[in-house]
Amino acid sequence: MEFSGGVVANSTDPQMQVRTEHLIWNIKEEKLIGDRPIQIDRYKNNKISDRGKGNSAEVNLKTKIATVKQNAQLDLLDPPLQIASNSMIWNMNTETVTTNSPTRMFQRAENVTVTANQGEMKIPQKTVYLTGKVNAVGQRRQSLKSNTLTWYLDNKLVEAQGNVTYRQVDPPLNFAGETAVGNLQTENIVVKGGSSSGRVVTEIIPQERANRQQ
Helix, strand or coil: CEEEEEEEEEEECCEEEEEEEEEEEECCCCEEEECCCEEEEEEECCEEEEEEEECEEEEECCCCEEEEEEEEEEEEECCEEEEEEEEEEEECCCCEEEECCCEEEEECCCCEEEEECEEEEECCCCEEEEEEEEEEECCCCCEEEEEEEEEECCCCEEEEEEEEEEEECCCCEEEEEEEEEEECCCCEEEEECCCCCCCCEEEECCHHHHHHHC
């Protein structure tokens, strides 16, 4: 079945609403296919819990998996987090979101933005796993770069591994090591060295130089 113009589709399992201008309902395969800008509202106890949107999407009603593509964005209410990527797989059954293309995650309450090559969000555990060119930036322009990062949204902790560099602007400090753990927002980060040298490289930038850099 094909629907056009102000389409609104409601599903009870998973509990969600789909809004778009053009929708194909493949009844045999139990799929909803949208090739225009589309919005998917996910409900829990009759209240919106998550809202996804993109330029196109496919929702498998049997597996409860939505694949959102092109300018895909997902806004979660609990924990409050915005996930943006060119393509994401949103599993409503396991409550996980996976992106295999460059992704950006923004946590408004802490004002922390994390970018990476790919990421996975486990909504019930309030935990994010990021891999490849991870860059986490806080409110005061403090940044943590690494190969991988685990972000525990509940207790505001980050755990970084591989080629870690931590930089803060005020007071100006640079750390380089193999692992880091701490709270990015409060700038309470512990950087540890690798197994080869075991050393952490610390750079304390003199005030004159810091002023010139700004």
